[in-house]
Amino acid sequence: MKEKIKLQTVSTIIILLFMTTAMLLIKNSGVIGFLSDEDMKAEKERIIRTAKENEYTMGDIIDHDGNIICHTDKDSDTRYCSLGEAAGNLVGFANDTGDSIGLEEMYHSELAYDKSDKEGKYGKTMRLSINSKLQSVLYNAMKDYSGGAVVLEVDTGRIMAMVSTPSFDPTNIKENYNEIAKQDGVFFNKAYRSNIAPGSVFKLVTSIGILENKLDKEKVNDSGEVEVDGTVIRNAGHNAYGKIGYADALTHSSNVYFVTKALELGTANMQNILDRCLIGKEIVTDLSDNPLKSTGVYTSWTQKELAYSAFGQGNVTVTPLHMAAIVQGIANYGDMKCPWIVEGIYDSKGETSYDYHNSMRTLSKLTNKSVCKKILTAMERNWESYSFGASNPLEIGAKTGTAEVLENGLMKYNAWMTAVMPVSNPKYVIVAVDIGGNYSGIQMRPVIEAAAGCLSALDGENK
Amino acid sequence: MKNVLENIKNLDNDTPVGCSRVIPFKKSVVVIIAVMLAILLYAIILGQKNFLGVFLQVTVFSILASALSGRMRNSVLPCSIILAFGVLIQLTLGMSPLKLQLDILLASVTAVIAAAVYKRNVIKLNKRIGVIIMVAAILGLTALAMISGGIGGASNWILIGGISIQATELTKLIYIICLCTVTEHNKATELKSFAASCILTLGMAGIYILQNEFGTLLLILVVFITVIFLSYSTKYTLYTLAVSLLLAFVGIGIAWLIHSSGIRGGIFGIISSAYEKILDRIVYWLNPEQDIYNKGYQYIQRKQIMLTTGLFGTETTTSVGIKESDLVLTAVMERFGVILSVLLMFLYTFSFWQQITAAHKVCDGYHKKIIAAMSVSIAGQVIVIAAYTGGALPITGLCLPFIGRGGTVMMTVFMMYGIMSAAAHRDIWDSGHGDNGIWSDTSSIESKKKEKSHIKHLKNKCTSLLSEAKNLTISKAGDNKLNDNTKEDGQNEGEN
Numbered sequence: 011m012k013e014k015i016k017l018q019t020v021s022t023i024i025i026l027l028f029m030t031t032a033m034l035l036i037k038n039s040g041v042i043g044f045l046s047d048e049d050m051k052a053e054k055e056r057i058i059r060t061a062k063e064n065e066y067t068m069g070d071i072i073d074h075d076g077n078i079i080c081h082t083d084k085d086s087d088t089r090y091c092s093l094g095e096a097a098g099n100l101v102g103f104a105n106d107t108g109d110s111i112g113l114e115e116m117y118h119s120e121l122a123y124d125k126s127d128k129e130g131k132y133g134k135t136m137r138l139s140i141n142s143k144l145q146s147v148l149y150n151a152m153k154d155y156s157g158g159a160v161v162l163e164v165d166t167g168r169i170m171a172m173v174s175t176p177s178f179d180p181t182n183i184k185e186n187y188n189e190i191a192k193q194d195g196v197f198f199n200k201a202y203r204s205n206i207a208p209g210s211v212f213k214l215v216t217s218i219g220i221l222e223n224k225l226d227k228e229k230v231n232d233s234g235e236v237e238v239d240g241t242v243i244r245n246a247g248h249n250a251y252g253k254i255g256y257a258d259a260l261t262h263s264s265n266v267y268f269v270t271k272a273l274e275l276g277t278a279n280m281q282n283i284l285d286r287c288l289i290g291k292e293i294v295t296d297l298s299d300n301p302l303k304s305t306g307v308y309t310s311w312t313q314k315e316l317a318y319s320a321f322g323q324g325n326v327t328v329t330p331l332h333m334a335a336i337v338q339g340i341a342n343y344g345d346m347k348c349p350w351i352v353e354g355i356y357d358s359k360g361e362t363s364y365d366y367h368n369s370m371r372t373l374s375k376l377t378n379k380s381v382c383k384k385i386l387t388a389m390e391r392n393w394e395s396y397s398f399g400a401s402n403p404l405e406i407g408a409k410t411g412t413a414e415v416l417e418n419g420l421m422k423y424n425a426w427m428t429a430v431m432p433v434s435n436p437k438y439v440i441v442a443v444d445i446g447g448n449y450s451g452i453q454m455r456p457v458i459e460a461a462a463g464c465l466s467a468l469d470g471e472n473k
Numbered sequence: 474m475k476n477v478l479e480n481i482k483n484l485d486n487d488t489p490v491g492c493s494r495v496i497p498f499k500k501s502v503v504v505i506i507a508v509m510l511a512i513l514l515y516a517i518i519l520g521q522k523n524f525l526g527v528f529l530q531v532t533v534f535s536i537l538a539s540a541l542s543g544r545m546r547n548s549v550l551p552c553s554i555i556l557a558f559g560v561l562i563q564l565t566l567g568m569s570p571l572k573l574q575l576d577i578l579l580a581s582v583t584a585v586i587a588a589a590v591y592k593r594n595v596i597k598l599n600k601r602i603g604v605i606i607m608v609a610a611i612l613g614l615t616a617l618a619m620i621s622g623g624i625g626g627a628s629n630w631i632l633i634g635g636i637s638i639q640a641t642e643l644t645k646l647i648y649i650i651c652l653c654t655v656t657e658h659n660k661a662t663e664l665k666s667f668a669a670s671c672i673l674t675l676g677m678a679g680i681y682i683l684q685n686e687f688g689t690l691l692l693i694l695v696v697f698i699t700v701i702f703l704s705y706s707t708k709y710t711l712y713t714l715a716v717s718l719l720l721a722f723v724g725i726g727i728a729w730l731i732h733s734s735g736i737r738g739g740i741f742g743i744i745s746s747a748y749e750k751i752l753d754r755i756v757y758w759l760n761p762e763q764d765i766y767n768k769g770y771q772y773i774q775r776k777q778i779m780l781t782t783g784l785f786g787t788e789t790t791t792s793v794g795i796k797e798s799d800l801v802l803t804a805v806m807e808r809f810g811v812i813l814s815v816l817l818m819f820l821y822t823f824s825f826w827q828q829i830t831a832a833h834k835v836c837d838g839y840h841k842k843i844i845a846a847m848s849v850s851i852a853g854q855v856i857v858i859a860a861y862t863g864g865a866l867p868i869t870g871l872c873l874p875f876i877g878r879g880g881t882v883m884m885t886v887f888m889m890y891g892i893m894s895a896a897a898h899r900d901i902w903d904s905g906h907g908d909n910g911i912w913s914d915t916s917s918i919e920s921k922k923k924e925k926s927h928i929k930h931l932k933n934k935c936t937s938l939l940s941e942a943k944n945l946t947i948s949k950a951g952d953n954k955l956n957d958n959t960k961e962d963g964q965n966e967g968e969n
Contacts, residue, residue, distance in 0.1 A: 013838065021829040028821065031818065
């Protein structure tokens, strides 16, 4: 090859490499739209956003009445949570290291930046539907348990309080993170995410089928046990109640009654009721990107599985919040609302583009009003049976459940109590559950009483 | 007629074709002043107050460089603009103007000295001694760097009385000259010279591996392949490429074995740490999210800067370390935007193209090779850094010529330009004519006489060729006329 051609070859290669790298700079800077792919555009947007967020201080979180729950002090760069442990799992935190949980994770982009606040450089303010006082009361009542509790407003599905135990104080989370993280399950919101066996509280769901199909007209002779496909199912404590009707069966939580009636109902009817209760379906809420989950599909189940599910054992699992939503549906005479917590996200001028009505939607029509009223009446009787004849001024109706769970060869219990108040004109639903402990459902009564007392006091204040 | 046209063509080849294309000195001064004023205005807009002193120095030195560079002027001009931007970015990044001025002054003086030494053609004339001295210089500088302990554990810096010199930059320059000298051969010494160049390169590769200088190693391998390609037949290039790849694979294999074996004493420790360093760079380049706060940090920052800078840059400069040297193009991208960064790439390309154009004009193969090797070295450096900034390569530790901070780097690049300017000066290597800047030594009566006699010779040649062509045209016209008359006669005969 001639010297001249060789030199030309070298220069051509180098100039081509120059061109290529220059093109690379243009392409990878994303300045030319058609040269950038979707990932690059999204990444660019994210980076610009993060850069802006870094300049801003996290906005406040306030409760339904405008009380500050979370606030960041600019000088010390510390985020304070006025509710401390009571709201730890609920509001959570958003760390620089990427370990984020709760509402601060879900609404981080809103809380971290507010383009209208160019001077103060605070993120937007988020208003929650919870009541700080009720939240504290509920947490203090739940402190000795390991589980979750929820209070819902019947008409709207609004979450008035939601706690999970054990919890943590989000204040100074940066400094305390490693110490807090040592506690097992401390960052897990059990009220929202624990998908567990409901036990006898599920009889409220079975009740819908029994009452809708008027199977309650015929009493069942409860001998204390019933045999299904060769398996004997017994009442709790091996009690036998003789010939009993629906209300007595719910009060005594007779497994024999509900199993017998569920078998009469059959798989298809039960499936229909489960569909209406959205069991086995995902429910998207404003609390998290992860939807509420539950299990329970009857279609291919055997008679034995159907029988067990009638009283909330076997293959049925729900989260405390989902159960609360079902009870809210019954208390709302069949109109099951989606539980929601974010009331508004406001910029520095007090304007909001967030509409909570999108969250406050009807999820399902559970059943008719008369069925609901029958269930509520039975629940009231049930609560009064726990009170040993004491008066029930708050008109609380309740149902307990103690689901048996076998964990590593040991029998553990999910102790549930669901309550509605006041039964004559339901306003609130309370659900409390201790998960995998040694309590029975009735032992959750102090939690219900504490929450009911607080709700009553709040009602008094509002009047 | 054909012969005459060929003669004219040859005559055209004899003429100094490059001369007319080199921008005249006066025009170059106008261009320099206009561009520098534009950059000064830009600096004022950016709010850079310390710029004026250095800017004046750069302007004066650019004019001087333009006067001195002769046929390399077209290549030096864009570099002056790049240097001005380099100064601007370094001041923005917080470099002391005084230090910068000193660096430029020192680099300019060494460039003139290097060019003056090279002009004497001592190396080519004393090839054997020259090579021995150069090899000794490389070994001496490396030994000094190893003994002095280096900076931050790197063994490629010489520390003498508070002054730090990057030994690899100097050894790289000496290697290029040495390689071009070694590869000079005739038919009989072809194989011998090829073997010598291979040994030299292997030795250099060994030194750079010991010094953990893999960026420079990559660069000298590119230069080596280029010089082999220019000096020998194509089959040598193919063999070299194949053997280089084979050696690279074997080397990586051995390094992997040593690293896996867990032996860390002496040379094994050096090889193991070198292997780890390269592996880390590749791993975190491909997946920086693995360690976003440490080893992958620079790559994530680079990516973020690229995506956020936009066409005109931002008001900030990156918080990434080594932004003044290794990541300087990233800092340029962030501060000045995509348009200016691409413009800089264009200026580098133009400068390289002009260097190769100048190399084409040089008759002597040795000097042609020197220009080509040095221009490939500078271009390679720019391409590797741009590729890294664009995300196509892991970080290499190379510094962007004229922009990156570093006195030795600046000095080496300036010296290369000085040597290339001297090499492109034809008066030394052939008869010489045209605008050769200061190197044409126009005050010399002998040189002027030479030039005049050459022009006279060319004029005479032109005149004789033109008259020959004219005679041929006349005779052809005569022949045609005769043919036409014959045809006419024939026709008349037919009619009759």
